[in-house]
Amino acid sequence: MEKRVMSMTVENDTATVLVVDDDPDARQSLEFLIRSVGLNIRAYPSAAEFLASPDLESAGCLVLDLRMPGMSGLELQDRLNEMNVGIPIILLTAYAEVPIAVKAMKAGAVDVIQKPYSQQVLLDRIQQALAKDRANRQRVRDIKNARDKLSRLTPGEREVLDRLRAGKSNKEIAGELGLTRRGIEARRANIMRKLEAESLADLLRMVMAGDGGG
Amino acid sequence: MNQLPDLPTDSLLRLLQVAIDCINQGVLITDARLEPPGPQIVFVNRGFEQMTGYKAHEVLGRSPRILHGQQTEFSAFDQLRSDPHANAGFAGETCLYRKDGSEFRIRWNVSPLFNDGGLPTHYMVIQEDAISTASNGMDRSHSSVNSIEGTDEAKRLNDQISRIARLDTLGEMAGRLAHELNQPLTAISNYAQGCANRLQAGQIEMAELTAVLELIRDAALRAGTIVDRLRNFVRRKGPQQVEVDLGKLIREVLARIEPEIRHSGVQLELVVPDDLPTLSADQFQIEQVVLNLVRNALEAMTDTAPEVRQLVIRINQSRPDMIEVAVVDRGRGINREAEARMFDPFFSTKPLGLGMGLPISRSILEWHGGQIWSDRKTDCGACFRFTLPITHGEASDVDDG
Numbered sequence: 001m002e003k004r005v006m007s008m009t010v011e012n013d014t015a016t017v018l019v020v021d022d023d024p025d026a027r028q029s030l031e032f033l034i035r036s037v038g039l040n041i042r043a044y045p046s047a048a049e050f051l052a053s054p055d056l057e058s059a060g061c062l063v064l065d066l067r068m069p070g071m072s073g074l075e076l077q078d079r080l081n082e083m084n085v086g087i088p089i090i091l092l093t094a095y096a097e098v099p100i101a102v103k104a105m106k107a108g109a110v111d112v113i114q115k116p117y118s119q120q121v122l123l124d125r126i127q128q129a130l131a132k133d134r135a136n137r138q139r140v141r142d143i144k145n146a147r148d149k150l151s152r153l154t155p156g157e158r159e160v161l162d163r164l165r166a167g168k169s170n171k172e173i174a175g176e177l178g179l180t181r182r183g184i185e186a187r188r189a190n191i192m193r194k195l196e197a198e199s200l201a202d203l204l205r206m207v208m209a210g211d212g213g214g
Numbered sequence: 215m216n217q218l219p220d221l222p223t224d225s226l227l228r229l230l231q232v233a234i235d236c237i238n239q240g241v242l243i244t245d246a247r248l249e250p251p252g253p254q255i256v257f258v259n260r261g262f263e264q265m266t267g268y269k270a271h272e273v274l275g276r277s278p279r280i281l282h283g284q285q286t287e288f289s290a291f292d293q294l295r296s297d298p299h300a301n302a303g304f305a306g307e308t309c310l311y312r313k314d315g316s317e318f319r320i321r322w323n324v325s326p327l328f329n330d331g332g333l334p335t336h337y338m339v340i341q342e343d344a345i346s347t348a349s350n351g352m353d354r355s356h357s358s359v360n361s362i363e364g365t366d367e368a369k370r371l372n373d374q375i376s377r378i379a380r381l382d383t384l385g386e387m388a389g390r391l392a393h394e395l396n397q398p399l400t401a402i403s404n405y406a407q408g409c410a411n412r413l414q415a416g417q418i419e420m421a422e423l424t425a426v427l428e429l430i431r432d433a434a435l436r437a438g439t440i441v442d443r444l445r446n447f448v449r450r451k452g453p454q455q456v457e458v459d460l461g462k463l464i465r466e467v468l469a470r471i472e473p474e475i476r477h478s479g480v481q482l483e484l485v486v487p488d489d490l491p492t493l494s495a496d497q498f499q500i501e502q503v504v505l506n507l508v509r510n511a512l513e514a515m516t517d518t519a520p521e522v523r524q525l526v527i528r529i530n531q532s533r534p535d536m537i538e539v540a541v542v543d544r545g546r547g548i549n550r551e552a553e554a555r556m557f558d559p560f561f562s563t564k565p566l567g568l569g570m571g572l573p574i575s576r577s578i579l580e581w582h583g584g585q586i587w588s589d590r591k592t593d594c595g596a597c598f599r600f601t602l603p604i605t606h607g608e609a610s611d612v613d614d615g
Contacts, residue, residue, distance in 0.1 A: 023397050023401075025397055025398060025400075025401035025433055025436075026397060026400060026401060026404075028401070028429070029400070029401035029402075029404035029405050029408070029429070029433075030404055032404065032405055032408040032426065033404040033405070033407055033408040033411075035408070036407070036408035036409075036411035036412045036415075037411055115396045115400055116396055116399055116400055116403065117400070119403055119404060119406075119407035119408075120407070
């Protein structure tokens with residue numbers, strides 16, 4: 001438990017708001033605004049420059065202007081979807097672009113903010129997007145963690161685990177696998193130890209996470 | 215006075231641009247702000263670029279002071295300042311500085327450009343290289359002929375500018391204007407909120423605060439330049455004509471800004487005759503006109519006692535072929551000066567007004583064959599009326615020839 005809190009704090013500090021906007025005024029003023037609430041920010045003048053940057057891997061959220069020369073905000077969103085980059089996206093848009101904004105939402109943008117926007121609204125949405133990114137990344141880590149642990153199980157232990165998931169008792173499992181109840185209990189203890197689970201509920205949650213990632 | 219060739223606006227503009235670029239003299243136009251920070255450059259021609267070493271984009275929106283220096287003679291300006299309404303303008307010689315800092319002498323001719331109300335909106339400066347005219351044998355007579363032509367040219371250009379300004383401010387421009395203006399306006403509010411956050415947290419130095427305030431000021435000045443630049447925006451596509459039910463259109467506009475209306479505490483009355491015919495018009499543009507008039511009315515009533523804040527919009531078929539819309543408020547009304555100038559671009563009585571609402575509205579209505587005016591007969595508040603002809607079907611040609 002202690003460990004997880006620590007790792008979240010670290011991530012909070014390195015999460016970065018990434019801004020892609022061709023307008024230098026917008027970039028400079030957003031940098032000032034976003035820094036004023038103590039967040040990290042890096043700004044890029046074009047989609048291409050952002051795509052070529054190491055920030056593609058960064059934790060945080062992406063603030064995009066819908067209308068940009070070259071690759072538009074929407075095209076960048078498509079590219080990121082293709083590349084499986086799941087960073088939450090906030091699109092800034094003008095009034096007349098509402099139908100495009102709807103399309104962006106359907107393609108998974110977390111938010112579309114119409115210009116002129118309230119700065120407080122933007123900052124709130126950025127915080128929400130950062131929280132969503134944090135949750136996404138935690139989920140990915142949980143899945144990976146669970147899979148790593150599951151891979152430590154022997155085939156025999158796996159058989160027991162699958163039956164536990166199906167809600168079967170030790171006695172039923174023993175019957176099905178042709179083993180003694182004591183043998184099942186021993187395997188179950190191994191499973192709990194290897195998966196570092198504290199209870200059956202904890203164990204099942206982990207197994208579900210491991211399956212959840214597909 | 216020369217007649218303008220009968221061409222579509224965009225061709226006419228291109229022609230004028232080429233003509234002005236071909237002039238062997240530097241042409242510089244500033245707006246007419248005499249109060250600080252003073253006038254800003256809104257147009258320069260190629261001659262100016264060659265003479266000064268500045269590219270147009272480097273000087274637009276900036277003060278002509280960037281050309282001034284130690285040896286610059288300002289007596290001519292004093293003349294102008296003492297009587298800004300003088301028709302004549304002035305001519306003189308002075309020393310200016312190029313982008314690289316080098317000095318050059320010019321003969322200049324400064325002419326005010328007036329609007330229909332007789333107020334100066336811009337100054338046009340025609341610059342001529344003083345050295346090359348002096349080395350030319352017929353320098354004096356030559357240059358005096360030139361300055362007379364310069365003044366004539368100023369008048370003609372002024373006429374052309376007012377005509378073009380009225381023709382080309384239409385829907386696309388309104389959309390573009392909104393988009394382009396959003397950039398500096400957004401920057402301003404970002405900086406301002408950032409300052410507020412930092413001040414609240416007690417962590418901003420005076421020097422940094424000053425720097426950000428300067429950025430805010432620059433962005434505000436840029437917003438002004440965008441409005442100026444867009445006056446010359448050339449329309450590429452005509453308005454989109456559709457069958458419009460004015461009653462429905464106005465109701466929709468009012469619904470869209472319902473929160474604003476509610477917030478302003480204004481009582482609203484919309485009167486629509488039952489048998490109102492539809493007409494062919496550009497819906498977006500007419501919405502803009504209505505939106506603009508309603509917003510003006512709401513803003514005019516902020517000081518009105520809440521119990522009498524009333525806005526009446528009355529539609530009627532004023533003639534068999536004409537629909538008239540009256541927008542009547544109980545606000546502070548319109549004073550004489552504002553009445554004379556309210557349809558001029560960039561004239562505004564509001565502290566944050568751009569002064570584009572009514573000029574754009576007038577352009578839109580004139581394009582549709584309608585009119586807009588304000589009615590002085592009301593005892594308090596303002597009454598704006600606009601008309602639209604009852605026509606049907608597509609306009610045959612959207613170019614205004």
